[in-house]
Each structure stands twice: as C-alpha cells, then as structure tokens.
Amino acid sequence: YYVNQLAYKEKMTLIGEMVNTIIHDFRSPFTGIQLSSSMLKELHPDQESQEWCDLISMQVQRMLNMAEEVLAFSQGNTKLYCQLIDIAKLLQNFAKLNQVYIDFSSVELIVSVEEGLIINADENKINRVLQNLLSNAVEALDKSEGKIEIRARRKDRLVEITFSDNGPGIPQEIQDKLFEAFVSYGKQGGIGLGTAIVKTIIDAHNGKIFFESSPSTGTTFYLHFPLAKID
Structure with a gap:
C-alpha cells in the first residue's frame, strides 16, 4: 500500500x-x-x-x-467559483461549442433539457465534467452509428443530468475503479485522469455520479446536483 x-x-x-x-x-x-x-x-x-x-x-x-x-x-485543489447556472443554457452552449468536434467525429448528439433547472456551481468545472464525458464517449463509439444523448430533468430536490452513449460499454474489470486516477478505457494514449477529475469536481459540488454499463446497451452516467435555492 x-x-x-x-x-x-x-x-x-x-x-x-x-x-x-x-x-x-x-x-x-x-x-x-x-x-x-x-x-x-x-x-x-x-x-x-x-x-x-x-x-x-x-x-x-x-x-x-x-x-x-x-x-x-x-495539487489536490478543488476551489470553486460558484454562481447560479441555468442548465438549459449551459447545455445549449456546450453543444454549440462542440458542434465542430461532433461533426468531425461523425456521431450524433442529442440534448434534451427541462426548463427552469438552476444549480449553484462553478461553470468552468461543470463544463470540464461534460467535456471529459463527451470525449470518452466519442473515442469509444463506433463512428458510423455512434449516438450520445444528454438529458437533464428535475428529480425531487435534485437536478439529474444523464449522459448516455450506445458504445461497447465499460470493461467489467475496471468498473469498480473507474473513478480512480490512472484508470482508462476506450481511448488511445489516455493516462486515466478524466473520470477521476470528474468525480473530484462533482464531489466538491456536493453532488453524486454513478453509471450503468453493458456491451449491449452502452453506458449511461448519472450526475446529481442539488437544486439551487432561489428566494
């Protein structure tokens, strides 16, 4: 040890x-x-x-x-610069910023968001979470039929963002340690920091992340964030 x-x-x-x-x-x-x-x-x-x-x-x-x-x-630094974020606007901007990347990768991106979802979060870091998940999904997909879906909805007092792909799934042997540093899957030359950074950022926001994955259905990540309290 x-x-x-x-x-x-x-x-x-x-x-x-x-x-x-x-x-x-x-x-x-x-x-x-x-x-x-x-x-x-x-x-x-x-x-x-x-x-x-x-x-x-x-x-x-x-x-x-x-x-x-x-x-x-x-450096073990997870300092946040939080503000109220409209999830619909965040995901729309994220999709726009990645449109060239998605087109070049020949995969389909679908975004579906409920209106009125507000969280108190660091926008740059949430974008980093989304970018890491998107990059992992794109690199693991069959480019001819690849599809990625990002959906956001209210679930009780939480905002739930789901990030799904129809790829080959995460290998069973690394699923239990996927959020550890230096664990990688489906990427050429990856060093395995992406999902570890994702987990660290979400933990810093008092959120949760978990996933379901199988070779037949692909992978879905579930991201939970507390709904912002707006007076």
Whole structure:
C-alpha cells in the first residue's frame, strides 16, 4: 500500500510539473490567437464571422481552463467559483461549442433539457465534467452509428443530468475503479485522469455520479446536483 501511494504521489507531482510548463509555454501563443481573433472580428462585422471569432476565443480559453484543471487536480485543489447556472443554457452552449468536434467525429448528439433547472456551481468545472464525458464517449463509439444523448430533468430536490452513449460499454474489470486516477478505457494514449477529475469536481459540488454499463446497451452516467435555492 505504501509503495502504491508513493508511486501515485510521484506521478501526480510529475503531471503537475508537466502541465505547469505547458500552461506557461502555451499562454503566449494562445494570447496571440485571441488577439488575431479580435482583429478579425473588427475587420468582418457580419454575424457569421462574429460568431466564428467568438467561438475561437472561447475554445482557446477552454483549453487553458482544462490545463489549469489538471494542474489543480494534481495539487489536490478543488476551489470553486460558484454562481447560479441555468442548465438549459449551459447545455445549449456546450453543444454549440462542440458542434465542430461532433461533426468531425461523425456521431450524433442529442440534448434534451427541462426548463427552469438552476444549480449553484462553478461553470468552468461543470463544463470540464461534460467535456471529459463527451470525449470518452466519442473515442469509444463506433463512428458510423455512434449516438450520445444528454438529458437533464428535475428529480425531487435534485437536478439529474444523464449522459448516455450506445458504445461497447465499460470493461467489467475496471468498473469498480473507474473513478480512480490512472484508470482508462476506450481511448488511445489516455493516462486515466478524466473520470477521476470528474468525480473530484462533482464531489466538491456536493453532488453524486454513478453509471450503468453493458456491451449491449452502452453506458449511461448519472450526475446529481442539488437544486439551487432561489428566494
């Protein structure tokens, strides 16, 4: 046990140092991309160009946020910057940001959301949860018939978000340890931090995550968050 813990700490330290270097080295070119996007936005005032420029800026910021999230995870830091979030708007924006990725991957994405679902959460971190689950699903799917469904509804005093795919399912031998660091499935070259980060973020929000998976039906993740109390 002691040896395993020592190896785990060494891996996390190495990942933290690596990601810190990446963030430092990438910040300058990312800033250049955002400045170029702003200049293009000024030169092309038509709506379509404006939307594409906004998308570029948002995606660059997302990449930085994702790298910083891995760094925070490696340091055991789960600090939240919470605000009231409308789940319908969150999922609509998430689908829009990933439309090019979904089209390129040749899978179908379906989003269905009840109106009026509000949670108190860190929007960047919730987006990271969704992105990790989406990336895992896309990489595990048969691209010719792949389908992903994201649904959100009220369940008692909770918001339940389900994230389903029709892929081959999660191997039985790793299901019990799926949310541990360095456990991976269905991905080429993955290091196994995605679902561990997901679990850490949801725990920090006093939420819950669990899943059902089989080779015949695919995988469904269930995410539960407390409904926000609005006066």
